[in-house]
Amino acid sequence: MDKVYDHKHVESKWYSFWENGGLFSPKSGRKYFSIILPPPNANGRLHIGHAMYVIEDIMIRYHRLLGDSTLWLPGADHAGILTQVVYERELEKKGQSRHHLGREEFFKQTYQFTQENKKQMYAQLRAMGFSLDWSREKFTLDTEISKAVYQTFKLLYDDGLIYQGNRMINWCPRCTTVLSDLEVSHTDKTSSLWYIKYPLKDSTDFVVVATTRPETMLGDAAVAVNPNDTRYKALVGKTAVLPLLNRDIPIIADSFVDQEFGTGAVKITPAHDPNDYEIGERHSLPKIQVIGMDDKMTKEAGKYVSADKYATRKQVLADLESQGLVERVERHRYNIGVCERCDTIIEPQISKQWFVAMNKTGKSGKTLAKDALKAVKSGKIKIIPERFEKIYYNWMGNLHDWCISRQIWWGHQIPVWYKEDEVYVGIEPPKGPGWFQDTDTLDTWFSSGQWPFTTLGWGQKDDSDFEKFYPTSVMETGYDILFFWVARMIMLGLYVTNDVPFKTVYLHGLVRDERGQKMSKSKNNVIDPLNVAGKYGADAVRMALVFGTGPGNDTNLGESKIRGMRNFTNKLWNVGRFIIDMKPEKIKPHPKKTKEDEEILEKLKRIKKLVTHGIENYHFGIVAEMLYNFIWHDFADKYVEHSKPRREDSQPILEEVFEEYLRLLHPFMPFITEDLWQRLPNKSGQSIMVSGWPKRN
RNA sequence: GGGCAUUUAGCUCAGUGGCAGAGCGCCUCGUUCACAUCGAGGAGGUCGUAGGUUCAAAUCCUACAAUGCCCACCA
Numbered sequence A: 001m002d003k004v005y006d007h008k009h010v011e012s013k014w015y016s017f018w019e020n021g022g023l024f025s026p027k028s029g030r031k032y033f034s035i036i037l038p039p040p041n042a043n044g045r046l047h048i049g050h051a052m053y054v055i056e057d058i059m060i061r062y063h064r065l066l067g068d069s070t071l072w073l074p075g076a077d078h079a080g081i082l083t084q085v086v087y088e089r090e091l092e093k094k095g096q097s098r099h100h101l102g103r104e105e106f107f108k109q110t111y112q113f114t115q116e117n118k119k120q121m122y123a124q125l126r127a128m129g130f131s132l133d134w135s136r137e138k139f140t141l142d143t144e145i146s147k148a149v150y151q152t153f154k155l156l157y158d159d160g161l162i163y164q165g166n167r168m169i170n171w172c173p174r175c176t177t178v179l180s181d182l183e184v185s186h187t188d189k190t191s192s193l194w195y196i197k198y199p200l201k202d203s204t205d206f207v208v209v210a211t212t213r214p215e216t217m218l219g220d221a222a223v224a225v226n227p228n229d230t231r232y233k234a235l236v237g238k239t240a241v242l243p244l245l246n247r248d249i250p251i252i253a254d255s256f257v258d259q260e261f262g263t264g265a266v267k268i269t270p271a272h273d274p275n276d277y278e279i280g281e282r283h284s285l286p287k288i289q290v291i292g293m294d295d296k297m298t299k300e301a302g303k304y305v306s307a308d309k310y311a312t313r314k315q316v317l318a319d320l321e322s323q324g325l326v327e328r329v330e331r332h333r334y335n336i337g338v339c340e341r342c343d344t345i346i347e348p349q350i351s352k353q354w355f356v357a358m359n360k361t362g363k364s365g366k367t368l369a370k371d372a373l374k375a376v377k378s379g380k381i382k383i384i385p386e387r388f389e390k391i392y393y394n395w396m397g398n399l400h401d402w403c404i405s406r407q408i409w410w411g412h413q414i415p416v417w418y419k420e421d422e423v424y425v426g427i428e429p430p431k432g433p434g435w436f437q438d439t440d441t442l443d444t445w446f447s448s449g450q451w452p453f454t455t456l457g458w459g460q461k462d463d464s465d466f467e468k469f470y471p472t473s474v475m476e477t478g479y480d481i482l483f484f485w486v487a488r489m490i491m492l493g494l495y496v497t498n499d500v501p502f503k504t505v506y507l508h509g510l511v512r513d514e515r516g517q518k519m520s521k522s523k524n525n526v527i528d529p530l531n532v533a534g535k536y537g538a539d540a541v542r543m544a545l546v547f548g549t550g551p552g553n554d555t556n557l558g559e560s561k562i563r564g565m566r567n568f569t570n571k572l573w574n575v576g577r578f579i580i581d582m583k584p585e586k587i588k589p590h591p592k593k594t595k596e597d598e599e600i601l602e603k604l605k606r607i608k609k610l611v612t613h614g615i616e617n618y619h620f621g622i623v624a625e626m627l628y629n630f631i632w633h634d635f636a637d638k639y640v641e642h643s644k645p646r647r648e649d650s651q652p653i654l655e656e657v658f659e660e661y662l663r664l665l666h667p668f669m670p671f672i673t674e675d676l677w678q679r680l681p682n683k684s685g686q687s688i689m690v691s692g693w694p695k696r697n
Numbered sequence B: 001g002g003g004c005a006u007u008u009a010g011c012u013c014a015g016u017g018g019c020a021g022a023g024c025g026c027c028u029c030g031u032u033c034a035c036a037u038c039g040a041g042g043a044g045g046u047c048g049u050a051g052g053u054u055c056a057a058a059u060c061c062u063a064c065a066a067u068g069c070c071c072a073c074c075a
Helices: A011-020 A048-066 A080-093 A103-127 A143-158 A214-219 A230-235 A274-282 A299-304 A309-322 A368-377 A387-396 A444-448 A464-469 A479-497 A529-536 A538-546 A559-581 A595-616 A620-665 A670-679
Strands: A032-036 A069-073 A162-172 A177-179 A184-199 A206-211 A222-225 A239-242 A247-253 A265-268 A326-339 A347-356 A382-384 A416-419 A422-425 A472-478 A502-508
Touching: A011 A103, A011 A670, A032 A048, A032 A464, A048 A069, A048 A103, A048 A472, A048 A502, A048 A529, A048 A538, A048 A595, A048 A620, A069 A464, A080 A103, A080 A444, A103 A529, A143 A162, A143 A422, A143 A444, A143 A479, A184 A214, A184 A239, A206 A214, A206 A265, A214 A299, A214 A309, A222 A230, A222 A274, A265 A274, A274 A347, A299 A309, A309 A326, A368 A387, A368 A479, A382 A387, A387 A479, A444 A479, A472 A479, A479 A502, A529 A538, A529 A559, A538 A559, A538 A620, A538 A670, A559 A620, A559 A670, A595 A620, A620 A670
Parallel strands: A032 A069, A032 A472, A222 A247, A382 A502, A472 A502
Antiparallel strands: A162 A177, A162 A347, A184 A206, A184 A326, A222 A265, A239 A247, A416 A422
């Protein structure tokens, strides 16, 4: 054995040994234990955050050692809008656009692109030592998965829970698609609040309204005041004249209006503001669309037609100014919605889209949000750390309907076909001529929201995996996608399978750099998992990610911590070298035990109990620390030193303690533990992976 | 506007009722003797502030402060 541990000689060798030996596939066992890997987006490489999958591998390897029938199923996500944006950028570099290619060719190329990324990503997962069952690998656009997704759409549609509606939605003018509420991020912005005079009809008086978006006034349908506002009592029911367009608009009373804000009178633009839309509905106001889907003014905007909306803002203000209708301008801080994927400012628009009803009860008697809320409240699903349950309740209790259609090309095309007035919803296209399919695509989270049961073959002829492994045991993922993904999986899982998709949700934190900053290429603080695993070993990276971290808390990871864990692997290696390579020639079989012998055996017993209890209760950070301290300080520093003058006596205990310890450490550091374990007497050729979890006694 | 979290050694963080911990860094000493990617020893903290509960508080409660994050349709 070399004096220094070299992971390069060890890691790929053992991974092939495990994989070729079929050790990642479930064997029959006393219980079922399953985790579905959160599918990474197939539009690039994995980053260090994905290496947090190590927590799943720890659970999986632990349960496999326990003798459970254990499945960890890998896959990848086509990631709708994001992948389309990424691939469009690729095309841009070549001076092309998706419109040059056309829908079919664009889809084909993007598919190819994701398949190449998948290969790279899977190589990265292998390099980290993840014991995934590759024979069951899935992609969200696989034929069988797509069929199941369509089946769910049809179920919801037939149940009255999916509907098409003309409603106010979030429109991204750059992506030219609608977005769900969740895909809109909000950022603070300082801008101006313009006070504009609207002349009263047949009067020389004015009513002054305040607005942050003067260009939308072209679509105004009313001026609203609070019914209790004494200042404006006399004006309600009168008519104002919209400047620039000289259109008559009513002055109405609505309790939504805040008397304290601005002048207490507000312009109402039902077609471009969610609140105004609501007020418009209550007062049957016309919805005048003045901003088109391309962010240019429509013909409703009169002389401003075809102009960009930001240019129009300037022009409108200049025109109002020239007529003396701008009373004053204030500085104003407010919140603006931007596209989560491309940062473009969202334009509220009215548009016909597909929605999933969150709070309506279907003919089946099921109600998506309520049922999903109940599953957690009743304890059928447990969220760790617990504080996220409160956040979940709060979100689940205040849901708007979920818009699931997207005007993009990449993804599952909506399974709805039209012919004249007929609508057909199904899994296969309808027979006969004249049908055309809805051109929209499903929200990517609609398909990933079904991942736990679609991957297990729900509804297929051979659904044995579903029978055995569903509900899955644990869903381990980042807290940042609790709403996007976890909540949707709970809703759709319960709806389709009548059972929860998983029993426990374990949420990990974000991986940040050494000083707690978010990793980004521009800050040059990104850690590439493959790079760093190549340098220090996958075992060291794995250990660094879990060592001393708690669930749901962000983890700060710098190279120094990984280096520290690399030193630990070397320490472990040398303990092994001492026991295995420098074995005494004569060994006494049954020596009298010294005080130190008794002590180390007692400590081993204790740590077995603590490690088992710790893993069962998801305290991975503490367990990692205990394992670290045991071998380094209790075993190497004290016991190994003590054993030196009496090797013939102590060798059996050294071997016994070391052997059991390797099995305890194996879920955390699979490569080095396998390598050392196989060097122990009578172990060669077997795998530590299936050697059984140490008994507690 | 609502909610959540964090605040512990120079740095990064564990620790949730019982004598203050780890990694990295720092200081001193030590390379025949498993390991210098090491060993032995050491310096360094009134556990954000102020109250309270308790035999006992970093840990539970209350208030405050700082920082971060999430959610939200006030023009």
